Amino acid sequence: MNNAITPILRPLTLPNGAVLKNRLIMAPMTTCTGFYDGTVTSELVEYYRARAGSIGAVIVECCFIDTKGPAFPGAIAIDSDNKIPGLTRIADAIKSKGSKAILQIYHGGRMVEPELIGGKVPVAPSAIAAPREGATTPQALTAEEVDVMITKFGDAVNRAIKAGFDGVEIHGANTYLIQQFYSPNSNQRDDKWGGSRDNRARFPLEVLEITHKMADRFAHDGFIIGYRFSPEEIEVPGIRFDDTLYLLEKLAARGLDYVHFSVGQLLRPSIVDTSDPTPLIEKYRTLRSETLAKVPVIGVGGVINKTDAESALDHGYDLVAVGKACIAYPDWADRIINNEQLELYIDSTQREALIIPEPLWRFSLVDAMIRDVSVSGRKYKAGVYQEKVEAEALKLKINVTLDTDRITDISLVKDDTLDVDFTTTFENLRTRILVANSPHVDAITGATTQSEALKKAVSRALATSSKEHVIDEGGNPNAPQNYDVVVIGSGGAGLAAAIQACDEGAHVVIIEKMPTIGGNTIKASVGMNAAETRFQKLKGIEDSKELFYEETLKGGKFKNNPILLREFVELAPEAIEWLASHEIELNDITITGGMSIDRTHRPADRSAVGGFLISGLVKNVNKRNIDVLLETSVAEILFENDTVTGVKVVDEYNDSRILNAKSVIVATGGFSANREMVVKYRPELDGFVTTNHKGATGSGIAMLQKLGADTVDMGEIQIHPTVEQTTSYLISESIRGGGAILVSQEGKRFFNEMETRDKVSAEIIALPEKSAWVIFDEQVRLNNKAADEYIGRGFVVSAPFPNELALKINMDQDALQQTLARYNQFVEQQHDDDFGRATALRHPLNHGPFYAIRIAPGVHHTMGGVTINTDTAVLDSHKQVIDGVWAAGEVVGGIHGANRIGGNAVADIIIFGTLAGRRAAAHARR
Numbered sequence: 001m002n003n004a005i006t007p008i009l010r011p012l013t014l015p016n017g018a019v020l021k022n023r024l025i026m027a028p029m030t031t032c033t034g035f036y037d038g039t040v041t042s043e044l045v046e047y048y049r050a051r052a053g054s055i056g057a058v059i060v061e062c063c064f065i066d067t068k069g070p071a072f073p074g075a076i077a078i079d080s081d082n083k084i085p086g087l088t089r090i091a092d093a094i095k096s097k098g099s100k101a102i103l104q105i106y107h108g109g110r111m112v113e114p115e116l117i118g119g120k121v122p123v124a125p126s127a128i129a130a131p132r133e134g135a136t137t138p139q140a141l142t143a144e145e146v147d148v149m150i151t152k153f154g155d156a157v158n159r160a161i162k163a164g165f166d167g168v169e170i171h172g173a174n175t176y177l178i179q180q181f182y183s184p185n186s187n188q189r190d191d192k193w194g195g196s197r198d199n200r201a202r203f204p205l206e207v208l209e210i211t212h213k214m215a216d217r218f219a220h221d222g223f224i225i226g227y228r229f230s231p232e233e234i235e236v237p238g239i240r241f242d243d244t245l246y247l248l249e250k251l252a253a254r255g256l257d258y259v260h261f262s263v264g265q266l267l268r269p270s271i272v273d274t275s276d277p278t279p280l281i282e283k284y285r286t287l288r289s290e291t292l293a294k295v296p297v298i299g300v301g302g303v304i305n306k307t308d309a310e311s312a313l314d315h316g317y318d319l320v321a322v323g324k325a326c327i328a329y330p331d332w333a334d335r336i337i338n339n340e341q342l343e344l345y346i347d348s349t350q351r352e353a354l355i356i357p358e359p360l361w362r363f364s365l366v367d368a369m370i371r372d373v374s375v376s377g378r379k380y381k382a383g384v385y386q387e388k389v390e391a392e393a394l395k396l397k398i399n400v401t402l403d404t405d406r407i408t409d410i411s412l413v414k415d416d417t418l419d420v421d422f423t424t425t426f427e428n429l430r431t432r433i434l435v436a437n438s439p440h441v442d443a444i445t446g447a448t449t450q451s452e453a454l455k456k457a458v459s460r461a462l463a464t465s466s467k468e469h470v471i472d473e474g475g476n477p478n479a480p481q482n483y484d485v486v487v488i489g490s491g492g493a494g495l496a497a498a499i500q501a502c503d504e505g506a507h508v509v510i511i512e513k514m515p516t517i518g519g520n521t522i523k524a525s526v527g528m529n530a531a532e533t534r535f536q537k538l539k540g541i542e543d544s545k546e547l548f549y550e551e552t553l554k555g556g557k558f559k560n561n562p563i564l565l566r567e568f569v570e571l572a573p574e575a576i577e578w579l580a581s582h583e584i585e586l587n588d589i590t591i592t593g594g595m596s597i598d599r600t601h602r603p604a605d606r607s608a609v610g611g612f613l614i615s616g617l618v619k620n621v622n623k624r625n626i627d628v629l630l631e632t633s634v635a636e637i638l639f640e641n642d643t644v645t646g647v648k649v650v651d652e653y654n655d656s657r658i659l660n661a662k663s664v665i666v667a668t669g670g671f672s673a674n675r676e677m678v679v680k681y682r683p684e685l686d687g688f689v690t691t692n693h694k695g696a697t698g699s700g701i702a703m704l705q706k707l708g709a710d711t712v713d714m715g716e717i718q719i720h721p722t723v724e725q726t727t728s729y730l731i732s733e734s735i736r737g738g739g740a741i742l743v744s745q746e747g748k749r750f751f752n753e754m755e756t757r758d759k760v761s762a763e764i765i766a767l768p769e770k771s772a773w774v775i776f777d778e779q780v781r782l783n784n785k786a787a788d789e790y791i792g793r794g795f796v797v798s799a800p801f802p803n804e805l806a807l808k809i810n811m812d813q814d815a816l817q818q819t820l821a822r823y824n825q826f827v828e829q830q831h832d833d834d835f836g837r838a839t840a841l842r843h844p845l846n847h848g849p850f851y852a853i854r855i856a857p858g859v860h861h862t863m864g865g866v867t868i869n870t871d872t873a874v875l876d877s878h879k880q881v882i883d884g885v886w887a888a889g890e891v892v893g894g895i896h897g898a899n900r901i902g903g904n905a906v907a908d909i910i911i912f913g914t915l916a917g918r919r920a921a922a923h924a925r926r
Contacts, residue, residue, distance in 0.1 A: 008309045009337070012056075012318060014257040015294060018166070018222035020056040020100060023313060024333050027300050027321035028059040028104040028169065028228075029365065030072055033357040036782055038064065038077025040086025043357040049093035050355040051326050054333035057100035059226075059260075059321070060090055062171050064107060065156040066149070068123055070116050071108030071176065073788075074359050074605075078105060078156045087163035095164070102224055103160045104169040105153065109177030110138040110186060115788035118778050119798040119849055125180050125187040125194060125203075131235055134446070146193055146203065149177075154210035158218055167224025170207055173262035178204050179230060182247060184237040201247050208254055226298075227251055228260040231280050232272050240272060241280065245287055252292040258319065260298040266312050268301070285316045304344050306336040327366055330354060345435060346370050348623060351583070358585075359605065362615075367442065368431035370619075380404055381468040385461035386413065391453030394422060398454070400461035404469075406437050410458060425450055433458055438622045440517055442615050452516045459630055463651075480658040483509045483627075484924035485917070486647050487665045488634050488700060491519025492906065493889030493913035494667035495617035499582070500917030501665075502624045506924050509627040509659060511634055511649060514695040517618055520669050520890070521909060523693060524610030525732030525786055527602035528579075528586055528910065529903035530572035535587045535601060543597045545569045552904060555594040555756045556863075556897020559713065564895045567870045568904075568911055575910040576601055584616035591737045591839050592902035594756040600737065600903040607785040608732065609906055637664055637703055637885065644884030663884055663920035666874070667913060670862035670890035671698025672717070678859055681715040689728040690859040691720055700891040704866045707885065708876040712893040714864035718900050721760040722774055723858030724795050731774055731795070731855055732786045733757075733902040739842035740776035741823055743852075745769050747806065747815030749823065752835040758899045761857040771856035773809060775820075778847040790853060800848045809852050820845055861900050865893035872916040886920050888912035 012020045033044045052058050063078040064070045070077070077083050087103070094101035110124035114136055123145070124138035141149065153170075160168050172178040180186040181203035187194045193202055208227070215223045229248065233239040248259055267279040281299060299317035303309050304325045312320045326332050328346050335342060346354065346369045351361050360366055380402040389396050397413035410430045425447040432441040439458040443451035467477035484506035487498045494510060495517075502508045512519075531548035549569045553560050579586060586601035586609065603612045621628065631652040638645045638658070646660040671677045672692035679686045690696075701711065721742075722731040736742070736753045742760070744750050744767050751763040764772050781787040790796050799805035802820055806813040824844035826832045832841065865887075867875045872886045889909045896904060 006306065006310060007313045008306065008320065012296060014224060014296060015255070016222055016224065016257050018100070018224050018257065020319070021098075022056040023319050024055045024309065025298060025319055025321045026051055026055055026058040026326045027323040028061045029323050029327070030061055030075075030363065031357060032072060032074030032359040032363050034074050034076035038070065038075060038079065039083060040076055040090060041357070044076070045089045045093050046355050047357055047360070048090050049097060050330040051332075052094040052097035052099040052101075053331070054337065055099050055322075055326070056319075057102055057166075058094045059102045059104055059169055060094075060165075062104040062106040063087070063156065065105055065152045066107055068112060068117050068120060069107035069177070071106075071111045073116060078103070078159050079152070081159065084159050084163050087159070087165075091164040095166070100166045100224070101164070102167040102169055102226065103163070103165045104171050104228070105156045105160065106171035107149070107177040109180045110135070111175055113792065115791040118781060119791050119796065119851065124177070125189055128186055128188060130175065131185075140189070143191055143193070150203070150206045150210055153207045154214050157211045157214040161214065161219045161223065166222070167226065167257065168211065169226040169228055169260060170204070170211060171228050172204050173228045173230040173260075175230070175233070178207060179239070182243070183233055183239050185233060185235040197243065197246060201250055204247060205250060205254065208251055208256070212255060224257045225255070226258040226260055227256055228262050230262045231284075232270060234271050241270065241283060245284070245292075249289055249292055252289075252295050256295050258296045258298055260321065261300060263301055265301040266299045266303065266308075266317070267315060279315065281316050304342055306339065309336065324365065324369060327356060327360070328354070328369060344369060348619070364428055364432070364444070368428065368435050370435060379469050380462065380465040381472055383465065385464055387457040387460050389453045389457040391449045394450050394453065396422065398457055400458055402461070402465050407434055407458070407462075410434065422450060426454065429454055436622050440618050440622055440628060442618075456515045456630065478655060478657045480646075480660050483507050483659055483661045485663045485665060485920045486511060486659055486661040487667060488647070489519060489667035489669060489889070489891075490517040490628065491667060491669055491889060491909065492521035492524075492613055492617065493909035493916070494519070494665070495614070495621060496910050496913030497665045497667060497888055497917035497920070498626050499617065499620050499624065500914040501921040502626055504918055504921035506663075506921035509629065510621070511629050511632050511647070513631065513633040513699070514693070515631050517628065517630070518610075518614040520692050520696050521906070522610045522614045523691065523730065524613070524906055525608040525730055526592055526734045526737070527590060527600035527609045527903050528576065528906035529592070529595070529599050529901065530576045530601060530907055531569065531597075531599050533573045533576050533599075533601065535576065535589060536599065538587075539589060541589065541598050543599055545572075547597065548572070548599065551595055552901055553897070555899055555901040557899060558897065559716070560897035561712075561894035563870060564868070568895055568908065571911045571915070572907050575907060575914065578914055579613075579616070579910060582616065582620050584613060590734050591754075592733045593736065593754045593760065594901045595903070596839060600734070602734070605785055606734075606783060608789065613906065634703065637707060639707055642883055644882075662924040662926075663886065665916045665920050666700045666704055666866075666885065666887045666891055667889045667909075667916070668700025668891050669696045670865065671701065672696050672859045672862055674698050678717060678862075681864070682717050685717060685719070685859055688719065688857065688859045689723060689725055691723055691728055691730040692859070696890075698862075700887070701865055704874055704885070704887065704891075707874070707882050709866045709874050709882060710877040710879070712864060712867050713897070714862075714893070716863035716896075716898045717859060718757055718861040718863060719761045719857040720757055720860035721764050721857050722853075722855040723860070724853065725771070725856050725858070727793070727795075728858060729793065729795065730858075730860070731790065731853055732784070734784050734786060735774060735776060735780065737840045738776070738780045738784045739840055739845065740774050740780050741819075741845065743773045743775050743811075743816065743819060745771075745773070745811060747811045748819055749834060752832070752837045754837050754839045756899050757860070757902065764855075764857055771854060773811075774853045774855055775816075775845070776851050777845040778849055779843055780845070781851060787851070791851075795853050797852045798849045800850075802850050805850045805852055809854070861896075861905065862890060863893060863896040863898065863900055865891050867894060868892050871919050872912050873919065884923060886916040888916040
């Protein structure tokens with residue numbers, strides 16, 4: 001079909017007289033790119049500008065109309081007039097390129113997570129939790145609040161008009177608030193807003209009515225009003241297709257310019273009557289009235305190429321909304337008009353060129369499309385491999401289909417005895433693995449255990465296939481393999497070392513005894529310390545390496561190895577830049593205890609650094625096709641003729657083999673999770689919980705001692721002052737660095753919260769309860785994303801006022817209020833008269849809600865370990881280099897002295913990890 005007659009380029013006149021220049025629309029898609037308060041970022045404006053032009057209209061992602069309305073982080077808002085300027089920039093950008101600009105408006109209702117709204121309870125038609133695991137029971141809106149909510153939708157329409165949008169799309173889909181009012185599952189009210197179908201339809205009709213009123217009063221005649229709907233709900237009771245048609249008929253009678261099917265695929269049949277394969281669009285066209293038939297209908301889902309769009313029109317849609325293809329190809333409409341045949345993937349190096357904001361790049365929708373376009377070096381035996389996945393209550397089987405160099409499919413095996421209530425997580429993770437061509441991808445948020453089990457099952461299939469490939473080629477899968485560099489441990493130090501060694505031309509393998517990548521690094525929370533960095537200068541922070549050196553030396557009680565510490569401080573800014581060059585940017589800055597200046601670098605969204613860091617490093621490992629052996633232990637480092645020759649490894653099936661290598665990097669971490677080892681050096685720590693993962697057992701130290709390695713500072717074991725004791729979860733120092741205080745059960749501050757960890761821990765242990773409370777307010781929460789994680793995990797007690805918080809945690813109300821008042825006075829005068837706190841006096845703690853987390857110390861970091869020189873080469877007891885072996889990270893002693901400063905461990909692993917990779921690769925090439 002040529003362009004002259006292709007129906008997708010024909011104009012369409014809407015019922016209100018507005019003309020769309022063609023039948024193509026950019027679908028509204030979450031970008032997670034707004035500021036914390038919902039205002040628009042410049043990145044978002046340019047993202048929409050790049051995608052407008054040849055496409056007929058752009059429907060901008062949903063804007064929440066009320067402070068309790070955001071259903072996801074980074075959502076943009078239209079809840080107040082101060083949001084109008086930013087939204088105007090988006091509307092202007094789209095319209096300047098010649099496309100119509102339509103804004104979707106919504107309220108998340110019971111789908112809103114409390115951590116997104118400051119720990120508050122979400123609202124809904126009825127106090128009924130959403131049918132998903134861990135869902136919060138919402139607060140039912142009163143009749144008066146329902147009226148107010150309708151007014152807020154009207155206010156949002158007025159603001160959209162003022163911002164210059166050509167129209168609004170009322171979001172009545174995706175189980176958000178409008179759909180919740182119409183659903184008999186979520187709406188079980190007994191007033192005029194619930195009960196009968198007519199009563200349940202009242203809320204969406206009133207929202208449409210107030211939209212018309214605002215448009216009549218303030219907009220031009222061609223202002224577009226659309227409505228998005230989900231045709232069915234699977235729940236019982238729930239919305240059925242005839243219910244949807246009933247509502248749409250009423251909406252059409254009042255006046256709509258289009259309706260927008262919210263389905264994953266254009267031709268999806270019923271999800272309720274699974275025996276009927278008829279596409280819902282066909283049922284819709286058959287059953288709709290003459291009035292509804294005059295309202296154009298938008299289809300969405302699965303449109304990539306011109307034939308897909310033309311097929312949508314052939315099946316009865318009037319307009320076609322395009323989602324992921326518009327992200328992957330900003331000029332999508334131009335490409336299909338020119339008959340290009342497109343594949344739905346994004347080159348992993350093209351984020352900036354495609355003008356995709358960083359938060360959207362990390363969002364699952366996009367992450368699943370990112371592909372390294374380089375050719376894989378892995379070799380498999382083509383076929384289907386079946387594996388079991390077992391995690392907690394989850395038991396299922398999967399089939400992994402492999403080509404000779406690629407994972408081509410992953411599917412669930414039907415088995416009535418297996419639990420497959422796992423569909424969404426499985427589909428999302430399946431897509432990530434297929435696109436990455438690797439099981440080493442980010443876990444699905446909220447389903448980490450299941451994700452790791454599935455990833456491990458895929459890894460097993462790959463290992464089995466690789467062995468069969470070797471056998472088919474006439475080889476022995478247990479025969480020795482040759483590498484240049486073996487890296488033991490997959491925490492931050494090991495991954496950084498492997499990446500750097502690979503970039504220096506070495507053939508590298510990573511060996512990890514645990515079933516997952518990440519080591520202890522993935523639990524890191526606060527950030528990475530460095531002085532005199534580019535990001536400090538951009539923020540006007542004056543710092544010096546000399547001051548960083550002196551404060552780290554003082555924090556370590558002057559026991560630090562001064563030569564290693566000087567190297568650490570000198571190389572820290574380069575390490576920050578190394579991460580940035582690998583698309584791991586730490587450009588927000590805070591402070592930790594023992595530091596006098598903001599030099600702790602963290603992600604822009606102020607989230608915990610560990611997950612962000614490991615995710616970025618793993619993507620770099622995948623890009624380089626570096627081999628990773630999980631659940632594989634190093635039985636020994638092989639040493640002949642005074643040099644390393646490789647390692648002997650044992651896999652999960654107890655099969656052993658030799659990996660020959662000229663260089664071995666040990667990055668196995670510390671020994672905080674080895675209680676016997678901890679107690680051997682520090683008997684008084686018996687019984688303390690640890691923040692470390694189970695693999696932190698000191699195995700690397702033992703291996704290196706067999707080679708004659710010397711150790712230093714083994715008795716220097718740090719306890720972290722703020723650990724949630726029931727889960728051993730670390731409460732980040734960034735919370736105190738953000739302005740929080742520590743309060744005893746008496747309701748009083750008892751020490752300088754920003755002192756070093758050893759001193760703060762000692763003061764907590766000295767309290768009668770041997771525990772304390774971290775107290776903070778809404779301002780601290782908003783500036784520290786980790787706080788939302790703690791709220792989500794259930795660690796946090798909250799209340800709107802300090803006296804109510806005191807009651808909840810069994811604390812004297814007057815004492816707490818007096819403590820806060822006195823601390824707030826110190827903040828105002830920027831001087832702590834009681835304990836001399838001189839940093840992180842950021843703002844008074846006076847904005848409710850107020851939060852409290854009960855904490856006590858836990859074993860956190862072992863400063864002792866093997867000795868190294870400034871090249872990271874391991875030294876023996878005579879200070880001589882052990883040829884061919886390097887070490888980096890917590891396995892090494894001497895850098896931190898008697899106490900590690902928060903934020904220095906992440907710096908340590910990147911600085912010395914990359915250095916080890918460089919030196920090991922050079923040694924292997926000799």
